Amino acid sequence: MVLGLTELPIEIIVRILTFLSVRDVSAVLQTCAHLRSVCISDALWTELYKKRWMQNEDAIEAENKRRQNAREDAKSSWMKYYLDRLLQWRSWTPRFNAIPSKGLWYLYTEGKIRPKNPEQLPEDDLDVLTETDETLRDHKRVLQLNVDDIAEYLIDPAKSEGLNKRQIAHYITDPRVVDMGIHSTVMKRIGFSGISLEEALRKFFVYIRLPNSGKLTAILLRQFAEGYQDANPGSMFSSVDEAYTLTFTILVLDTDLHSDKIKQKMRLNTFVYLAKQSNSMISNEYLEQIYHNIKRSPLSEYIPGGCINNKGGLVQLWDRLIYGFFK
Amino acid sequence: MASESISVTTSDDQTIQLSRKHAQMSQTINSMLEDSVGADQEAIPLPNVSSEVLKKVIDWCTHHENDPAPVEKVKKLNKKREYKAKNSTISDEWDKNFVNAELRVIVDILLAANYLDVKGLFELMCKHIANELKGKTPDQIRERFGIQDDLTEEDKAAMRKAWGATKNDS
Numbered sequence: 127m128v129l130g131l132t133e134l135p136i137e138i139i140v141r142i143l144t145f146l147s148v149r150d151v152s153a154v155l156q157t158c159a160h161l162r163s164v165c166i167s168d169a170l171w172t173e174l175y176k177k178r179w180m181q182n183e184d185a186i187e188a189e190n191k192r193r194q195n196a197r198e199d200a201k202s203s204w205m206k207y208y209l210d211r212l213l214q215w216r217s218w219t220p221r222f223n224a225i226p227s228k229g230l231w232y233l234y235t236e237g238k239i240r241p242k243n244p245e246q247l248p249e250d251d252l253d254v255l256t257e258t259d260e261t262l263r264d265h266k267r268v269l270q271l272n273v274d275d276i277a278e279y280l281i282d283p284a285k286s287e288g289l290n291k292r293q294i295a296h297y298i299t300d301p302r303v304v305d306m307g308i309h310s311t312v313m314k315r316i317g318f319s320g321i322s323l324e325e326a327l328r329k330f331f332v333y334i335r336l337p338n339s340g341k342l343t344a345i346l347l348r349q350f351a352e353g354y355q356d357a358n359p360g361s362m363f364s365s366v367d368e369a370y371t372l373t374f375t376i377l378v379l380d381t382d383l384h385s386d387k388i389k390q391k392m393r394l395n396t397f398v399y400l401a402k403q404s405n406s407m408i409s410n411e412y413l414e415q416i417y418h419n420i421k422r423s424p425l426s427e428y429i430p431g432g433c434i435n436n437k438g439g440l441v442q443l444w445d446r447l448i449y450g451f452f453k
Numbered sequence: 454m455a456s457e458s459i460s461v462t463t464s465d466d467q468t469i470q471l472s473r474k475h476a477q478m479s480q481t482i483n484s485m486l487e488d489s490v491g492a493d494q495e496a497i498p499l500p501n502v503s504s505e506v507l508k509k510v511i512d513w514c515t516h517h518e519n520d521p522a523p524v525e526k527v528k529k530l531n532k533k534r535e536y537k538a539k540n541s542t543i544s545d546e547w548d549k550n551f552v553n554a555e556l557r558v559i560v561d562i563l564l565a566a567n568y569l570d571v572k573g574l575f576e577l578m579c580k581h582i583a584n585e586l587k588g589k590t591p592d593q594i595r596e597r598f599g600i601q602d603d604l605t606e607e608d609k610a611a612m613r614k615a616w617g618a619t620k621n622d623s
Contacts, residue, residue, distance in 0.1 A: 130560070130599050130600065134560065138567055150589075153590055155591075156604070159603050159604055
């Protein structure tokens, strides 16, 4: 007798199917009537549910109990319950936009982000009494998550859809978060290797916008410069500081050339002069190239509304920079 | 004092000797042994397992006889979420080779492992079949497992529509 998949006892088929993804289960479901009945069974979907959301029996029992008490028309299969929850997860971006750490923890509870240490579950038993406690707890929670996974969700275009790009900047420059090193993973993920500083900056603005405050802008640009230096160890900048200052000068040039409010546009030799204040080793050709590229296409054209439409922060910094140069 | 080898009778009426260690890897045989202390001269009947399949099972038990026993974690983690990295990757090279067999043999071993309650082997066979199902279209699955297509066109159209929305998710 030749035994096939369909002749197996149902509990064994369920066991096999629990190793599959939703997509694969849906393929098996479309093969024949017997397998379809297994593929829509509660037995399978409770297992899949436990596996995906890392739940134990208690949660399943609670849900089953809720169903028993529910009105007849409110009862639905576990498959529907699972798929509904699967589709719900997309709403993580509004959560992040409101409070970043809440959004990230939500991703964890949805099984999208792994814990930092796979052997150890994040601790989550801090008593929350006040609002400060809550912020602290949210922050502690995120500290226990996998940084690579977080960066992936912030940068991957499909996963970060709807994300406020300025909120990303606010989050990765948050003093409590900086130590986690999310920013360096984010920079690595964007990838600056083998391109000029100006190209890197354009790429950077596809994913992240400048924050609203001058102080955070300075931190962010510094993180960018670090990321650039890490990706290009043999670049013309001998230190992160030099890359940072030139980044800054480029942003100033961009604002200057493309802002309607500024009538007297910066000339090439002024730009070269400014740039050379901090690093006289940079070649004129490199700076000319940057000047003409920026003149031709503003950095902000990559982003509707412009990357530097928060003039307040930049002007503060501009002042600081100019004072720095001419002190 | 129990003897060091156990004899079992398979479905095709062959008597096979297996070591106590291997026999105890099967929860089913193990509990039979516990139930019948002193009567271990008699061969244990295994009416659901053929000698050919049993030999395969013994092969596997021989290779894995020194594996640490699976730890029961469920109770310990009950108060918290149970984090179990469950995926179907088969990491052991010997196992990979072992599952490289005809579907009929795989299914027989799976059923035997289920009947004899050899956890590791059962898990391995399930993983293997899951891997065979992965990433295939319904047509490819039918072909691979020789499944008769008994769904109507309307059924299929309705299912495609219902599943369209979630198809790209994980």
